[in-house]
Amino acid sequence: MSNTKLVIEERAANIGNFIVGRLLPFRQKRMVGPFIFIDHMGPACMSDQDNMDIAMHPHIGLSTLTFLFEGAVMHRDSLGTAMEITPGAVNWMTAGKGVVHTERTPDRLRDSKKMLHGLQIWVALPKADEQCEPSFTHVSANDIPSWTENDVQFKLIAGKAFGKQSPVPVYSPLYFIEIKTTEIKTVSIGEHLFGESSLYILEGSITSDGHTYGPKQLLVAKDATLCAFEIEANSTVYIFGGDAFPEERFIEWNFVASDKALIEKAKQDWKDNKFPSVPTETVRIPLPEPKRFGG
Template sequence: MSNTKLIIEERAANIGNFMVGRLLPFRQKRMVGPFIFIDHMGPVCLSDEENMDIAMHPHIGLSTLTFLFEGAVMHRDSLGTEIEITPGAVNWMTAGKGVVHSERTPERLRNSKKMMHGLQIWVALPKAEEQCEPSFAHIPADTIPTWQDQGVQFKLIAGKAFGKESPVPVYSPLYFIELKSNKTKTLSIGGDLFGESALYILEGSITSDGNTYEPKQLLVAKDATLCAFEIAAHSTIYIFGGTPFPEERFIEWNFVASDKAIIEKAKKDWQDNTFPTVPNETLRIPLPPPKRFGG
């Protein structure tokens, strides 16, 4: 990637149950296209006494994309959704004007050792959709476009690219692509991308212009034209990006908006307990003291 603009290292962040590696937002780069938040969860082995238990919490102005490599998460939300996400599938929850959800280890795994590894992503909504009605979509793993090219396995998890379209119901032009290679290959895929673009290395490495980049690094391109790079054998990388919004986005806690007043109202609504609730859930995560996400 000869036009690398910025290299972002994973930074440890505590989400309550365990540490994650935070990629976005970053002090020098708040968003890549519409992507505004990315956490790398794990890999972590939880004992038979340890479980993921993220109680009810709210969102506005964004869609969440959960993509697991290992483990399972039971998703429950204020729309009445109750579904287990497993590796390779996509949970896509659009908060719009407001949704509440919880994320927990499924009952079948709570008393056994289990792995947890995946990506938690927030995609900001276009201004016209920020206050839309909330919705939820679960996309099974076998419906996500997967193909081979140049000896590399591609998977279009969300958006449009390479003449293909993922069934994930996105709201703006974007792409989120997985590349896996068992052999060392040189790739040139820039012509199929647009807007802003970044490359995240999950495992293995890539080499470009004599520089080698390794896991836990996020490479932000100067433009979407990812020039030729070499992907090492046994590597998995993710390329994501899309068309940036014309307006700035503000982010505080779990809230995203183009207007700070919308965030302030959401904060008050959560404190006043006027958000919808998740059926059969009583525990709520309280609004934290003022703090902006950042590098």
């Protein structure tokens, strides 16, 4: 019996500046543990005239996790943060009761050719923390726990697993793990996982229970404790998951909450310009016409 419960194909979504590959939410699987939204950005080869320019937009009820493979993004937020993220580092912004930010190509790259490739992830907050004070943490690539076992390279980008803990300040039990190898290897890590679990193939392929899966596929496991697969040479995969919340989460535009009333209030507050602003920024993305995320 295969341990793969669901295979989600990356779906194109237009976010204004880019066409991204959307993985979550999906109509048959809205969340995996606390992970509620995952976009695969790029790889985009940008000319000296092309730049990322995502103007001010708000969030509530979630933490954003930005993880790049190539390129750089300048993050600015209403807390006064100005932080450039580069490959291997983590930008972790907790919106709580409300935060506003922008994402732009850094000035040093705006007039040159560049690449942009990475993952943009939203992690829903536990009900008790949905209205917490917003915060921002940057974790450098050198501070991410990394190790090699049986010639397989591991990184624990966020959460707890393998008896290790990432310095990213998460709010609920979860894990976000990178696995790379240059040789064909068998990986059996179920004993280190818990809750709900899924595997995203960035490059290469894996074989599980006689089935082979390739890039841009997200595999949702039936049982995280049975996570075992053969990984092909020169492959990179990401495992993410954790404990699911007891309550449903609602998502609309950039807002996540366990109570729809919080989302309606956030929408009205954005219309009424009641959210804080980002220093030096003037352009706000307007609230879109009603439309739900989903595949």
